[in-house]
Amino acid sequence: MDIPILKIEDFLVVTIQSELSDDEIYALQEDILSRIKDVGATGLIIDITALDIVDSFMGRTLSNIAATAELLGAKSVVVGIRPAVAVTLVELGIRVKWNVNTALNLERGIKLLKRLIEAERRGGAS
């Protein structure tokens, strides 16, 4: 299954519409990372509003994508985590190693990204 990766200004937006198999998750990870490189994106938003279940593999991969994107110069935010999913992820204990920025919805995600980028720019300048 091909998951569209949309480019808005300097950000990439990926909306995951349905449960993915482990292979599809791997493929998505590679797609996203190569697109970041190609377009020189400064931000990445992964929207998982449609997901009812996020297992530990998915959780870990999201974390990996975020960490790798950071190395490529892009900040990332995961948006649209549902309450039940949040509880599951917390119970999996994933948060301990989970340095992923999160926001309630796409709009908040964009705001957060802008703030993070702004903070870094200012931090770098001083």
Add this chain to the structure above:
Amino acid sequence: MKKELSILFESHADRLKEEWITEMRESGLLAKMSDTETEKRYTALYNAVVSTFSTGKFDDVERYAKEITEGVVLRDTSVERIIGGILKLRDIYERFIFSEYRDDEEMLYQLLASYEPVANNILTIVTMAFVEAREQVIREQQKAMMSLSTPVLQIRDEILVLPLIGTIDSERAEQILEELLKRIVELTASVVIIDLTGVPVIDSLVANHMIKTVQAAKMLGADTIITGISPVNAQTLAGLGVDLSMLITKNNLRAGLWHAEKMLGFKVIRETE
């Protein structure tokens, strides 16, 4: 046998009714009840009982029990009166069977054998209906108490306050978590202030639930500020060795609110001196 019983009762309906009313009056179970009300009560019971004997099914008794329990629970008449009435009716009918078939021992035995289980069953059904109705009330009250115990209040755009009062056990903690996450999504909150002023004891269980709540809220994009931890509780927490470094804690609700406003860029100023 049951058919015969129903015919027997129906043919002497008036006499049995008189007897029931007299005995009920004497034992004070009909105190402060008008004649029409007494009549109505008896007829309802009588119909249910006789239909049970004639059809052999307990549908009417169940319907009767439902109606009567609703009435009792709502208007708070005493259960004693209803059960007393049924017991009286049972005794009167049984004595009546005895007096009718005194000379025919065989028949008497058969009639009683079919009468007693039915009579007992009717009583059980009505009693169970009462118990069930009371339990229903208790369940509803528990639910109401639970929802009252977790008010999530919105006090600014994007700021929620959750003042917790009373002890927190696992079940309540789960409920708090669930309710809070629901409200964060509904109200698109960015900061949540959990005020623990009213929580007498904070042990490791409560602390861990707090951490879990903070983490889950964070995943929905909301930061959490904990306020109102008493000195005693703070000491306990420090002694427990629970890692609380990820929590933002403030002295009291006022300080928490101030911090939240600062995080979101709110500025509250008094217009006049």
